[in-house]
Amino acid sequence: MRRMTARPANAHQAKLLRLLRDGGPNSRAQLGDQIDLSRSKLAVEVDRLLETGLVVADGLAASRGGRRSHNIRLNPGLRFLGVDIGATSVDVAVTNAELEILGHLNQPMDVREGPVAVFERVLSMAAKLRASGLAEGFDGAGIGVPGPVRFPEGVPVAPPIMPGWDGFPVREALSQELGCPVMVDNDVNLMAMGEQHAGVARSVGDFLCVKIGTGIGCGIVAGGDVHRGVTGSAGDIGHIQAVPDGRPCACGNRGCLEAHFSGAALARDAVEAAQQGLSEELASRLAANGTLTAVDVAAAAAAGDATALDLIREGGNRVGQVIAGLVSFFNPGLVVIGGGVTGLGHNLLAAIRTQVYRQSLPLATGNLPIVLGELGPTAGVIGAARLISDHVFSPA
Amino acid sequence: MRRMTARPANAHQAKLLRLLRDGGPNSRAQLGDQIDLSRSKLAVEVDRLLETGLVVADGLAASRGGRRSHNIRLNPGLRFLGVDIGATSVDVAVTNAELEILGHLNQPMDVREGPVAVFERVLSMAAKLRASGLAEGFDGAGIGVPGPVRFPEGVPVAPPIMPGWDGFPVREALSQELGCPVMVDNDVNLMAMGEQHAGVARSVGDFLCVKIGTGIGCGIVAGGDVHRGVTGSAGDIGHIQAVPDGRPCACGNRGCLEAHFSGAALARDAVEAAQQGLSEELASRLAANGTLTAVDVAAAAAAGDATALDLIREGGNRVGQVIAGLVSFFNPGLVVIGGGVTGLGHNLLAAIRTQVYRQSLPLATGNLPIVLGELGPTAGVIGAARLISDHVFSPA
DNA sequence: CAACTTTCTCCACTCACAGGACAAAGCCGC
DNA sequence: GCGGCTTTGTCCTGTGAGTGGAGAAAGTTG
Numbered sequence A, B: 001m002r003r004m005t006a007r008p009a010n011a012h013q014a015k016l017l018r019l020l021r022d023g024g025p026n027s028r029a030q031l032g033d034q035i036d037l038s039r040s041k042l043a044v045e046v047d048r049l050l051e052t053g054l055v056v057a058d059g060l061a062a063s064r065g066g067r068r069s070h071n072i073r074l075n076p077g078l079r080f081l082g083v084d085i086g087a088t089s090v091d092v093a094v095t096n097a098e099l100e101i102l103g104h105l106n107q108p109m110d111v112r113e114g115p116v117a118v119f120e121r122v123l124s125m126a127a128k129l130r131a132s133g134l135a136e137g138f139d140g141a142g143i144g145v146p147g148p149v150r151f152p153e154g155v156p157v158a159p160p161i162m163p164g165w166d167g168f169p170v171r172e173a174l175s176q177e178l179g180c181p182v183m184v185d186n187d188v189n190l191m192a193m194g195e196q197h198a199g200v201a202r203s204v205g206d207f208l209c210v211k212i213g214t215g216i217g218c219g220i221v222a223g224g225d226v227h228r229g230v231t232g233s234a235g236d237i238g239h240i241q242a243v244p245d246g247r248p249c250a251c252g253n254r255g256c257l258e259a260h261f262s263g264a265a266l267a268r269d270a271v272e273a274a275q276q277g278l279s280e281e282l283a284s285r286l287a288a289n290g291t292l293t294a295v296d297v298a299a300a301a302a303a304g305d306a307t308a309l310d311l312i313r314e315g316g317n318r319v320g321q322v323i324a325g326l327v328s329f330f331n332p333g334l335v336v337i338g339g340g341v342t343g344l345g346h347n348l349l350a351a352i353r354t355q356v357y358r359q360s361l362p363l364a365t366g367n368l369p370i371v372l373g374e375l376g377p378t379a380g381v382i383g384a385a386r387l388i389s390d391h392v393f394s395p396a
Numbered sequence C: 001c002a003a004c005t006t007t008c009t010c011c012a013c014t015c016a017c018a019g020g021a022c023a024a025a026g027c028c029g030c
Numbered sequence D: 001g002c003g004g005c006t007t008t009g010t011c012c013t014g015t016g017a018g019t020g021g022a023g024a025a026a027g028t029t030g
Helices: A011-023 A028-034 A039-052 A115-134 A170-178 A187-198 A263-275 A280-289 A294-302 A306-330 A340-359 A376-392 B011-023 B028-034 B039-052 B115-134 B170-178 B187-198 B263-275 B280-289 B294-302 B306-330 B340-359 B376-392
Strands: A055-060 A070-074 A080-085 A089-095 A101-108 A140-145 A182-186 A207-212 A216-222 A335-338 A370-372 B055-060 B070-074 B080-085 B089-095 B101-108 B140-145 B182-186 B207-212 B216-222 B335-338 B370-372
Touching (some): A011 A028, A011 A055, A011 A070, A028 A039, A207 A306, A294 A306, A306 A340, B011 B028, B011 B055, B028 B070, B080 B115, B115 B170, B170 B182, B182 B187, B207 B306, B207 B340, B263 B294, B263 B306
Parallel strands (some): A080 A140
Antiparallel strands (some): B055 B070, B207 B216
């Protein structure tokens, strides 16, 4: 089970690996165009990478008018495990070295069951993926958890919605179990990395990635790198005050953004509205399922229900107001909206855009796209794979 | 007048120059301890720097139990010009290569006079400093302006309080006039760099520097570097909504932070209070001067005036509330408060602290100092000198 | 004055890297 | 099918960066 994956010996090799990861198979000549090295030096480093087995040469490419080139690609046998632990479900995916998803499992789960129970589940899901022939072993695993993480150690710290996880050595424990390198990060940061790698944020160096699910968080990418803050809690915008003297929040304060709009808050408001007889559409759905979720609200809105539309619009206004402040402060080049409530789609986006464009400075909003994430539920696991591949593809 | 200052030839030389700038004179041996180079290579690079004249060897240091070392120091004749253009005044200072202020002038001035008039003034102030024997010429100049700057080009963009400056080629124009390299940045960013270099933020990699003067801005340092945003407007927090449906702001919106608390807003509120007969202290000062400023409010508060104290406290609450949001979002390791209103001192700080510690997450505030800037009015010019020295002390 | 420290210089050796020459392997036109 | 031409990849040599050790220079201490 334990695999001793080789690591690049120097920065050149690391850069070559990342070029191959992000650009796919390439010839030596093409690689030479993308890296600041002479062809001779490049050939030496490629040969060394071939020796380690991290990359392989498979066959000849079609001619482009001259001698045919040898295709160099990352070892197609490399496998990364991407794990995205949410508040109410967990995603586990296997990718190849180019971070393409080969297999993906999703299970409902309550993070409050605690780390031991959750990881038992995660490991069995990983085992199932392995058993289906997708992987013999893993060369690295990235883990996302819904709370702040002391990043260098890979340990959750004081996570509000994850009692029992505080200080649990996630990185160390999983590294033991899986027999491979493991990196841990906040789930929102991973979503941002996912969209940066393969989604709407490709080639954007400074952007915000707002994830609205059970709670609300924001991934911050500055200068191409994730900003995690000094204690790993950067981007925790759920408890910014959105409404003075507003609704009480689980954190003890009042008027927190998360108390006014999030998957949980939206469901609560929808149930209230249904019970007050404000919406037949919502009431009938409540009667049918015994409960309501953001999906029900989205469906009701799509069916033209005015109350559902109001809920979405008001929530979007709240979030938009907070994002407007963050845009003024951070001046990003892009804002990505993702998470469970993206099903609310265009109505939500319109409300957010209205607020941001109205309240932030023209200079900051002049050329600022505000868009939905492109990867949906796979953003987290792709980001997780990206996180660990960045680690594995760096000099030991 | 034109001086062709040499530039370091490589990254090693640049690092050596910065070590000498930040750590003062040093022997070759001491430098060797701080840089990752063998002594032989180090000696080569130091010799080359000596040849260029950027550094000089002056005399022998006291023995530490063996052969006495040669003191290596930055050329004591190097001179940087630091310029901090505020809304209502301008600071010009001359520093040596170690960024120590050798001379400092301050003049009241209205930035709305436009770039031509302002730079005429700045150049005459610089000439006066030169004439007093502090400098023969300048090896670089850093300029701070109270608005967003397209940093690579050194051009102000869409500055709200600086009509006439939009697109003015500050960097190019001043570089021509002064005959030396020039860098331009937002004044708040320079204040942050000043406090980072020589003030309370030494050795802090992630911090916020809130400047409350005529307006309100925030310098953002992430990973040791200033974050300027994609259009150079990052940190422009004056127009974040602090009060829903609050006071009308010059920007067209309502409830902006700046409309509720800033040097200008505080003066306005104090005049109102005096006219309404709420405070005899303020009324008498108003009668005496015909107007009130933040200094009057500070004095009144110091004299025990309840109304003045209330104004400060309420303003601090507003600012604190916004900062609380930024702290949750950015998770800094330090918050510095500076600018013209720092005269309000402890009362202001106490109000800000209360809000931040109450509203932000414990994890983000647990070990978060919120302090006044240490450098006062010199932070800007020191930051300006630091900016240009970083540029001059980097490979050409 | 001998023994020990610290600082600085000199020299030989290694290694990274560039760049050109050249071979291999394809295309195309005649 | 046979030269030109193009592209790809390899080989070889020269250059300069950098290390590490030997040793000289210049101190202190007993």
